[in-house]
Structures are given as structure tokens and as C-alpha cells.
Amino acid sequence: MKKQVLVAGAAVVALLLVVAAGALYYYVLGPTKAASGPITAIPVGQATDAPALAADDGMLVLNIDQDQSQVTFTLSEVLSGQPTTVVGTSNQVAGQIAINPDDLSSVQVGVIQVNARTLTTDRSQRNSAIRNRILNTDTYEFITFTPTEVRGLTGSAAPGDSFSFQLVGDLTIRDVTQPVVFEVTATADSATQLSGSATTTVQRGDFNLIIPSVPQVADVSEAVQLQINFVATPVS
Numbered sequence: 001m002k003k004q005v006l007v008a009g010a011a012v013v014a015l016l017l018v019v020a021a022g023a024l025y026y027y028v029l030g031p032t033k034a035a036s037g038p039i040t041a042i043p044v045g046q047a048t049d050a051p052a053l054a055a056d057d058g059m060l061v062l063n064i065d066q067d068q069s070q071v072t073f074t075l076s077e078v079l080s081g082q083p084t085t086v087v088g089t090s091n092q093v094a095g096q097i098a099i100n101p102d103d104l105s106s107v108q109v110g111v112i113q114v115n116a117r118t119l120t121t122d123r124s125q126r127n128s129a130i131r132n133r134i135l136n137t138d139t140y141e142f143i144t145f146t147p148t149e150v151r152g153l154t155g156s157a158a159p160g161d162s163f164s165f166q167l168v169g170d171l172t173i174r175d176v177t178q179p180v181v182f183e184v185t186a187t188a189d190s191a192t193q194l195s196g197s198a199t200t201t202v203q204r205g206d207f208n209l210i211i212p213s214v215p216q217v218a219d220v221s222e223a224v225q226l227q228i229n230f231v232a233t234p235v236s
Contacts, residue, residue, distance in 0.1 A: 032131040033138045035117045039066070041094040044110040059098040059106070062194060062232035066091050069230040071114050075204075076221040088130065092118040097194065097232050105154045109147040109167060112228070116143050125214075133212040140174045145182075162187040167198060173207045182228075194232040201225050 041063050073088045095112035117137045120127050131137040146169050153165035167182040186196030204211075204222050211220045 032128060033117060033141075035092065035115050036141060039092045039094045039113060039115050039142075041096045042111045042113070044096045044098045044108045046110070058100045058102070059108070060100070060192065061235045062097045062099070062192075063235050064093055064095045064097075064112070064228075065231045065233045066093060068195075069093055069228070071119075072225075072227045072229075073119070074225040074227070075223070076219075077217055078219040080216045086121055086126070088119045088121045090114060090118040090120065093228060093230070096235070099194070101157050101188070101191070104157055104163065105150075107150055107153055109150065111147075112145040114143040115141060117141055129212055129214060134209050136174055144172045145180070146170045146172070157188045159188050159190050171200075171202065173209065176207045178202070178206050189231075192234050195230065197227060197229045199225065199227045 044061060070089055070091050071093045075086050077084050077086055092115035093112065096110040098108040098110075100106050116135045117131060119130060119135075121130070135143075147167055148170065149168040151166040151168060153163065155163075157163060162185065164183070164185045167184050169180065169182075170177050171180045180200050180202060182198040182200045184196060184198040186194050189195050201223050204220075204224055209224075211217070
């Protein structure tokens, strides 16, 4: 009788472990919502303190071209005992830039959005963990950067010219917003096209981004590099 009770107890424990493992798997690695639709740019001046554009102010308004642009995040981890560099990417980035080539100091940069549901790395299980537990993309679909200041951009630009400046603003990941500064380099590819990159490094803890406990993953870096490689073309 005692043996039967022990066997039954062991069976119950085993069943609970299986149920718990299944729940954990679904919670961390289960399915996530797809992007709600194609991402589109918020017009310059909306949701920022920038003044509205006038029809005759000489500003050229450009959209980030998703077909030629990409956002990345880069961090390090130890995977199965091996140091690993993790790179996540998406081309679902949108934003507008208004620029007068004769007066770069008047540049305006609109809100930049990234659809967090579309970020992918080289491992599907990591992607699910990022979407389900780290970024909670079912609830917080977009990562946004709202520029508040452009530093160090003056003079004029002609096709072929390159320039560097800082873009200051508020970065929102999930429900946390923190000030960040992007280092930007840009080149006037032509009279109507810009290309370049914007880079910053943030700390996971500043945004309450907690890594779930997953077997074989350890020592995920606190620092995360964010980068936008962009091509901006005229608004159609």
C-alpha cells in the first residue's frame, strides 16, 4: 500500500512538472502576434515639438525607405557555454526627415518607429523569448524614438557631402521612456536622397528588460547597441 502511495505521488509530481514545463514553454517560447500592418511614418511635426512645415519654407521631406534600411540591436551572451554575439534585425522602421540643404541647422527629424514584433535573430526560440518575455510585443508593438534636439549640424550640404551630428531624444521600449543620444553620420547621395547610420548604446536595466531563465543561456550583456542604417527618399 505504501509503495502504491509513493508511486502515485511520484506520478502526480511528474505530471505537475510536465504541466509546469508546458506552461513555461508557452509563456516564454509560445506564439506571438504578427505585425498589425505595414509600418508608416508619422509626419514631421506630429508628436514632437517641431513646428509645422509650411509649403514655401524650402524644406525637402524624406521618408526612411524600408526596402533600403534596417535597424539592429547587438548584445553578447553565453550560449551552451560559448560566447556569442547576438544580432537582431528588422526593416520595419519608419520616420521622416525635413531638411533644407542650404541651412542644415533647420533640419527636423520626426518620430522614428520600429515594429518590435518583426525583430529577428538567428534562433527562433530566442525570437520568441524576446517577443514574449523581454519586449512583450503582444502588448507593446512599437519601439519609438522621439527626437528633441539636433546637435552639431550647421552650414549647407551639396550632393556627395557627408556630415556628423548628434540626435537627442526620448526612447520608449515597452512602457519605459529614457533619454538617449544617437551618434549620426549621413551623406547626401544626391539632391533628393540621404543615407547614413545612427548608433547608441543603452543599458537593459534602464528599460527593465529582464532576461528570462532559459536553459543553456547565461551572462547576457547589460549593454545593448542600437543602430539604424537608413536611406531616406522623397515622400511620394
